[in-house]
Amino acid sequence: MADESKLLRLEIISPDRVFFEGEADMVEMRTSEGEIGVFRNHIPLTSILVPGIIKIHNGQEVKQAAVHDGFVEIFRDHIVILSESAEWPEEIDVERAERAKERAETRLKSGDANIDTARAELALRRALIRIEAAHLK
Amino acid sequence: MASMKDIKRRRQSIQSTGQITKAMKLVSTVKLQKSKTRAEKSKPYFKHMYEAILAMLEKSGNIDHPYLKGDPTKKKAVIVITSNRGLAGGYNSNIVKLVMGSDIPKDDCVIYAVGKKGKETLARRGYTIAEDYSEVMGGPVFNDAIAIGRRVMQDFTDGKIGEIYLAYTEFKNTVSHIPTLLKLLPFSTSGEKQTEEEKADIDRLTLMNYEPEADEAIGQIIPRYINSLIYGGLTQAFASENGARMQAMDSATNNAEEMLSTLTLQYNRARQGAITQEITEIVGGANAIN
Numbered sequence: 001m002a003d004e005s006k007l008l009r010l011e012i013i014s015p016d017r018v019f020f021e022g023e024a025d026m027v028e029m030r031t032s033e034g035e036i037g038v039f040r041n042h043i044p045l046t047s048i049l050v051p052g053i054i055k056i057h058n059g060q061e062v063k064q065a066a067v068h069d070g071f072v073e074i075f076r077d078h079i080v081i082l083s084e085s086a087e088w089p090e091e092i093d094v095e096r097a098e099r100a101k102e103r104a105e106t107r108l109k110s111g112d113a114n115i116d117t118a119r120a121e122l123a124l125r126r127a128l129i130r131i132e133a134a135h136l137k
Numbered sequence: 138m139a140s141m142k143d144i145k146r147r148r149q150s151i152q153s154t155g156q157i158t159k160a161m162k163l164v165s166t167v168k169l170q171k172s173k174t175r176a177e178k179s180k181p182y183f184k185h186m187y188e189a190i191l192a193m194l195e196k197s198g199n200i201d202h203p204y205l206k207g208d209p210t211k212k213k214a215v216i217v218i219t220s221n222r223g224l225a226g227g228y229n230s231n232i233v234k235l236v237m238g239s240d241i242p243k244d245d246c247v248i249y250a251v252g253k254k255g256k257e258t259l260a261r262r263g264y265t266i267a268e269d270y271s272e273v274m275g276g277p278v279f280n281d282a283i284a285i286g287r288r289v290m291q292d293f294t295d296g297k298i299g300e301i302y303l304a305y306t307e308f309k310n311t312v313s314h315i316p317t318l319l320k321l322l323p324f325s326t327s328g329e330k331q332t333e334e335e336k337a338d339i340d341r342l343t344l345m346n347y348e349p350e351a352d353e354a355i356g357q358i359i360p361r362y363i364n365s366l367i368y369g370g371l372t373q374a375f376a377s378e379n380g381a382r383m384q385a386m387d388s389a390t391n392n393a394e395e396m397l398s399t400l401t402l403q404y405n406r407a408r409q410g411a412i413t414q415e416i417t418e419i420v421g422g423a424n425a426i427n
Binding site: 013014015016017018031032033043044045046047048069070071073080082084085 | 175178179181182183185186189193278279282283345346347348349354357358361364365368
């Protein structure tokens with residue numbers, strides 16, 4: 001097996017499509033335990049992703065995408081990310097994200113006992129990531 | 138013999154019915170193509186998810202997690218996916234039959250209905266309907282699956298239900314749709330054979346590390362797995378619905394054409410009979426005058 005290669009095979013799969021499939025030098029992502037960057041020959045690891053921006057480094061080129069949740073499986077020479085929703089910056093509707101952000105904020109501020117705080121917080125985080133990712137393009 | 142007028146009326150009505158069924162067939166053919174691609178696209182996600190969970194359970198042996206145990210004494214939830222509209226042949230009744238014929242007793246069964254037809258039939262037969270998500274069947278998206286998944290998982294953690302099943306129609310290909318009852322929770326791997334390819338992935342079985350720990354990761358991943366299963370069920374059922382409707386409408390159109398040709402024959406015969414009779418009458422009348 002030709003092990004000189006320094007490239008990782010990366011697959012990002014969401015329920016409605018194979019979001020990304022290709023090679024990368026390094027992949028940066030945000031997991032529930034913190035941000036990690038993965039090169040080839042990383043120890044096998046399974047981790048949970050939290051809303052964040054994933055950076056795919058390939059040579060000089062860096063691709064970025066918003067990945068909202070899911071989990072990652074890291075193998076010696078490839079990475080599989082399963083995400084319920086993943087978006088490229090150009091696919092993001094900023095206005096919608098802004099509206100979602102305001103909605104989540106008012107909901108959190110209202111202090112109403114009936115609202116699901118965890119859900120509202122997650123929605124807020126997702127909206128913030130979307131806005132951040134959209135400004136990357 | 139029926140009169141000419143009757144046959145004509147009958148023929149016209151069948152003709153317009155035939156036109157409708159033909160149009161419906163075309164519509165469902167187009168919808169089938171779309172939903173088929175959707176159902177196929179969701180497969181890799183589901184496959185990877187399943188493999189990851191299998192590996193996780195294999196590795197961590199006896200995890201004592203509520204998702205893996207279930208409670209047979211509690212009520213059993215069944216998510217029943219049918220269509221909102223009829224005229225799809227045996228599509229809806231097959232699912233209803235499947236639910237009623239399963240070994241889940243009626244009194245222990247709580248239905249989470251997706252699709253009006255199944256909901257109405259099961260409600261009439263005395264089943265308890267906990268929730269109705271029928272509006273989803275217009276065109277299922279992943280968020281719908283999340284909404285349904287969240288609700289059943291909530292009821293499961295609250296202890297309202299002890300087991301979760303999914304009844305949907307599996308889309309094998311355009312002509313073959315199989316009503317399927319699938320156990321979602323408690324999660325079990327028994328009866329599933331691992332393929333050689335999966336076993337070969339040694340990384341996964343021996344070296345995999347988990348951050349957070351495997352049992353916590355299981356708790357996070359299983360709800361997602363359920364969502365993806367529900368989504369798979371929705372898309373496949375949607376494709377099957379359109380496939381079933383296409384078939385039903387195709388045979389209806391064929392039947393209509395067959396009836397039309399018989400009726401045309403009958404009509405012509407009646408017309409000829411009427412003309413012959415008329416001529417006979419005229420000749421008879423003329424002879425009488427002479």
